Amino acid sequence: MLEVGMANGKAFNGPRNPRKLRGNVIALVFLWVTSLALGRTAHPAAPRRADSYEPTRPKNVVQLPKIRKELSRVHRTAWRERAAARILYLEQQADRERCRTVEFQAEQRQREKTLEGIARHLEEAGHAICARRRPFSGAAALERTWANLRATDVMLLGLCSEEDLISRSTDVLGYVEQHLSPGNPLRLRAEVVAERMEVKGLQPGDRGLLVLALSAAYDALDAEVRRVRSLSVILRIATFFVLLGAAGLATWGWCSPHSLNLCFIPKGEHIAACPSGEVPRKPHTVPSHYAQHTDVLVTEAAGLAGAALTVIASLRRIQGTSTPYMLPLAAALLKFPTGALTAFIGVLLIRGAFIPGLSDLDSSAQIMAWAVIFGAAQHLVTRFVDARARETLSDVGRAPTDPEPSSPGPETVPAHTGKGATHDV
Numbered sequence: 001m002l003e004v005g006m007a008n009g010k011a012f013n014g015p016r017n018p019r020k021l022r023g024n025v026i027a028l029v030f031l032w033v034t035s036l037a038l039g040r041t042a043h044p045a046a047p048r049r050a051d052s053y054e055p056t057r058p059k060n061v062v063q064l065p066k067i068r069k070e071l072s073r074v075h076r077t078a079w080r081e082r083a084a085a086r087i088l089y090l091e092q093q094a095d096r097e098r099c100r101t102v103e104f105q106a107e108q109r110q111r112e113k114t115l116e117g118i119a120r121h122l123e124e125a126g127h128a129i130c131a132r133r134r135p136f137s138g139a140a141a142l143e144r145t146w147a148n149l150r151a152t153d154v155m156l157l158g159l160c161s162e163e164d165l166i167s168r169s170t171d172v173l174g175y176v177e178q179h180l181s182p183g184n185p186l187r188l189r190a191e192v193v194a195e196r197m198e199v200k201g202l203q204p205g206d207r208g209l210l211v212l213a214l215s216a217a218y219d220a221l222d223a224e225v226r227r228v229r230s231l232s233v234i235l236r237i238a239t240f241f242v243l244l245g246a247a248g249l250a251t252w253g254w255c256s257p258h259s260l261n262l263c264f265i266p267k268g269e270h271i272a273a274c275p276s277g278e279v280p281r282k283p284h285t286v287p288s289h290y291a292q293h294t295d296v297l298v299t300e301a302a303g304l305a306g307a308a309l310t311v312i313a314s315l316r317r318i319q320g321t322s323t324p325y326m327l328p329l330a331a332a333l334l335k336f337p338t339g340a341l342t343a344f345i346g347v348l349l350i351r352g353a354f355i356p357g358l359s360d361l362d363s364s365a366q367i368m369a370w371a372v373i374f375g376a377a378q379h380l381v382t383r384f385v386d387a388r389a390r391e392t393l394s395d396v397g398r399a400p401t402d403p404e405p406s407s408p409g410p411e412t413v414p415a416h417t418g419k420g421a422t423h424d425v
Contacts, residue, residue, distance in 0.1 A: 094118050094122070157172070172213060187213065228325050239330070250297045253293070257291040262274065262367070275302075342381070343375040347370060
């Protein structure tokens with residue numbers, strides 16, 4: 001009976017154990033739920049190539065490609081959603097223009113060629129927002145998308161009817177006044193044309209002038225956005241190199257703590273104050289021998305905390321931006337590694353008796369406190385970067401001002417302006 005009971009006990013504790021069965025059931029349920037989630041994420045009707053278009057209507061030189069189903073889905077980035085909606089809107093406008101015919105065959109052929117170019121621009125924009133995203137390719141896709149969409153808008157302005165052109169003249173004038181300087185000849189002529197069109201209607205040459213003015217305004221907008229992108233890239237690269245320098249110092253201090261000594265020897269005390277803690281003093285010991293492996297790392301961590309305080313304080317002045325590049329975030333991220341670096345440099349300057357009156361710190365708490373102060377002091381350096389970022393963002397959507405004419409000097413004033421004087425007009 002004992003052997004039978006032992007056999008039954010082994011069978012009960014074997015692979016048919018209810019606990020193990022329960023665990024297997026839970027694992028199967030988890031796998032089933034995961035497969036359902038993945039199945040909903042990957043659409044079965046999605047094409048193999050993420051950047052391919054499939055025209056569904058008859059091939060025609062003025063036929064626009066059908067917008068794929070992926071454009072109507074939820075994208076991971078907000079600008080792709082806006083671009084998808086803009087593509088759908090411009091496609092409807094182009095379809096509307098395709099339904100309108102003109103009397104002369106030569107003009108009709110020109111319209112067909114223009115509509116064919118619009119189709120290619122919309123196709124390129126669709127490829128850009130639906131293509132597989134790769135690292136560091138977001139800016140290129142964004143620029144490719146909006147460049148094609150703005151070109152499509154300019155081409156549609158050249159095809160629209162006279163009534164639509166008159167109604168759009170106010171919108172075009174708003175773009176022109178927003179991005180072109182007040183003294184720009186194209187802006188001055190566009191203002192005259194827009195004002196005249198409301199009274200006398202469309203005159204020969206007005207359409208071409210408005211098309212040129214809108215194209216110039218879009219080019220100025222692209223230049224403004226490029227400046228924002230350039231400054232954002234510069235700040236990110238600078239953040240990477242400053243972070244690399246701070247990490248290199250921490251690694252150096254870990255591998256060779258004696259060469260980066262941040263310890264202090266207070267007078268009359270039996271301890272050596274280091275950033276990592278107090279160390280008992282030993283007779284006939286060089287001060288650099290008290291240095292710990294984590295001294296530099298702890299100092300930089302305190303400076304990082306001080307920099308974080310300045311970032312939090314600067315959030316009250318931060319403003320949102322309509323530009324796609326997160327320039328305020330790039331300027332804020334630069335403060336963190338800069339605070340770590342300034343904390344190390346500040347404590348090192350105190351250690352070298354560079355600052356009078358602060359040559360001896362009594363405890364590790366004082367060292368950490370000064371490291372936090374020096375980490376927050378990085379704002380004295382990065383505030384110029386913040387000012388430059390705010391200035392660059394404020395330039396987007398604001399027309400550049402004309403340079404003030406220089407007043408003539410006394411040597412340029414004519415000696416006399418009598419009857420015998422001649423002037424060049």
